[in-house]
Amino acid sequence: MVSFATWAYFYLPWATKTTVVKTSPINSTVETPPPVATHNTPPVEIDPNDDRIKAKQQLLSPAEQPVVAPLVSNPTRSATLETKVESSSESAPKEATILPSTPAEPVETVATLEKTIPSVEFPVISEPATVKSTQITKLLAQAQSQLKLTRLTSPQGDNAYETYQTLRKIAPPEANSVLDNIIAWYYEQGQKYLQRGRLTGTQENNAYQMYQKITAIAPKHPSAAQLLQGIIEQLQQQFDKQFQRRQFLTPVGHNAYTTYQELLEVAVHPQDTQLLRNKIVKQLLLEAERQITEKKYITPKQDNAVDTYQKILAIAPKQVEAQQGIQKIVQEYYQKALQEQREEHYRSSLIWVNRGLKITPADPQLNKLKQELEDNRSP
Numbered sequence: 001m002v003s004f005a006t007w008a009y010f011y012l013p014w015a016t017k018t019t020v021v022k023t024s025p026i027n028s029t030v031e032t033p034p035p036v037a038t039h040n041t042p043p044v045e046i047d048p049n050d051d052r053i054k055a056k057q058q059l060l061s062p063a064e065q066p067v068v069a070p071l072v073s074n075p076t077r078s079a080t081l082e083t084k085v086e087s088s089s090e091s092a093p094k095e096a097t098i099l100p101s102t103p104a105e106p107v108e109t110v111a112t113l114e115k116t117i118p119s120v121e122f123p124v125i126s127e128p129a130t131v132k133s134t135q136i137t138k139l140l141a142q143a144q145s146q147l148k149l150t151r152l153t154s155p156q157g158d159n160a161y162e163t164y165q166t167l168r169k170i171a172p173p174e175a176n177s178v179l180d181n182i183i184a185w186y187y188e189q190g191q192k193y194l195q196r197g198r199l200t201g202t203q204e205n206n207a208y209q210m211y212q213k214i215t216a217i218a219p220k221h222p223s224a225a226q227l228l229q230g231i232i233e234q235l236q237q238q239f240d241k242q243f244q245r246r247q248f249l250t251p252v253g254h255n256a257y258t259t260y261q262e263l264l265e266v267a268v269h270p271q272d273t274q275l276l277r278n279k280i281v282k283q284l285l286l287e288a289e290r291q292i293t294e295k296k297y298i299t300p301k302q303d304n305a306v307d308t309y310q311k312i313l314a315i316a317p318k319q320v321e322a323q324q325g326i327q328k329i330v331q332e333y334y335q336k337a338l339q340e341q342r343e344e345h346y347r348s349s350l351i352w353v354n355r356g357l358k359i360t361p362a363d364p365q366l367n368k369l370k371q372e373l374e375d376n377r378s379p
Contacts, residue, residue: 136174139167143178152182153217161217179218186210187223194230199238200262202253207231208266228266235263239276248280248287249311256280257315277315284312285321297329298355305329306359330356334365337373346373 146152146160153161160182168175190210193199198206208231214224242248242256249257260276267273291297291305298306306329312322333356340349350373356366 132170136167136171139163139171140174140178143167143181147178147181147185150185152185153213183214183218183221183223186213187227190214190227191230194227194234197234199231199235200265202258202262211266228268231266232263232268235259235266239263243279243283246283248283281312281316281319281322284308285325288312288322288325292325292329297332298359326359330360330363330366333359334363334369337366337369341369341373346376349373 143160143163146158146163151159153159156162160178164175164178164182167178187210190207193205193207193210200206200208207227211224211227211231214221214227218224239256239259242254242259247255249255252258257277257280260273260280263273263276264270288305288308291303291308296304298304301307306326309322309325312319313326316322333352337349337352337356340346340352350370353366353370353373356363357370360366
């Protein structure tokens with residue numbers, strides 16, 4: 001059903017002017033549409049279900065349909081409308097005439113633009129670093145030349161490491177690349193020496209020297225630890241082979257004890273390396289016991305107990321068993337000398353005394369007996 005207000009708006013053009021209110025986002029304005037021409041045609045009763053009325057309503061969107069102020073708000077206008085309606089009911093209309101209504105013109109609203117200044121981050125413009133860049137380029141070229149000539153840490157005043165120290169003050173990243181190249185060269189050389197078996201200071205130009213070069217310029221660099229670990233592992237393998245071959249002290253320079261000394265030089269934990277020495281001592285003590293059992297006290301030259309004990313004391317000066325072993329041999333020589341003396345075999349007795357003094361020249365008992373034997377031989 002069409003409301004009475006809407007019907008009156010479209011079909012009662014002679015009614016008093018209607019106040020139309022159209023709102024906008026910014027403000028509200030009240031428009032008074034222009035006067036509509038009136039006709040003398042009496043108003044008629046229109047069926048709200050008429051198809052023409054529906055067609056007219058469909059042409060208007062909800063936004064375009066005008067908002068009509070309530071008729072009760074204007075008593076004068078309400079009375080006028082009621083009078084006209086009552087008078088129109090007295091005579092039947094001949095034909096209904098639909099007059100088009102003039103819609104109110106839309107109100108143009110001007111949006112208020114808020115001006116904002118965009119936030120722009122300006123780059124920090126520094127002064128041209130031409131002098132600094134030139135100096136860096138020059139130092140890098142100098143370091144590259146020194147690296148090619150393998151002037152890594154010497155001669156003094158012309159080596160890559162000194163160039164690195166200068167470069168580090170103005171360009172640390174570039175300086176670190178120079179240092180890495182120096183360390184890489186020493187590390188590669190160390191690996192080559194490892195492959196050739198040139199491990200420590202017993203050979204010239206060895207892996208351990210390269211390790212020392214690295215630690216002198218970068219003590220905590222990973223390459224130094226890796227190289228040292230390689231040296232220690234290879235020395236331990238070498239020691240095991242020599243020990244299995246019973247090369248405890250011979251041949252000279254290529255035996256288990258020599259390898260032990262090399263390990264002692266490079267070991268991070270010397271107390272662990274001491275276990276290798278104890279292992280050698282234990283085997284030498286067993287060897288000396290065998291020689292004593294076979295009466296090989298001082299002969300043959302490369303296979304006698306005294307020599308074995310002395311080797312033990314050379315690598316472990318306070319080794320008690322070796323000291324007692326030597327003393328036992330000397331005491332046995334002394335007893336033999338006394339036996340020969342009692343039998344008046346002075347010459348034989350003197351031979352045993354001299355053998356004992358050869359082992360321990362300062363032995364008081366042997367020196368006293370020797371003096372007695374010499375006195376007895378004099379006329």
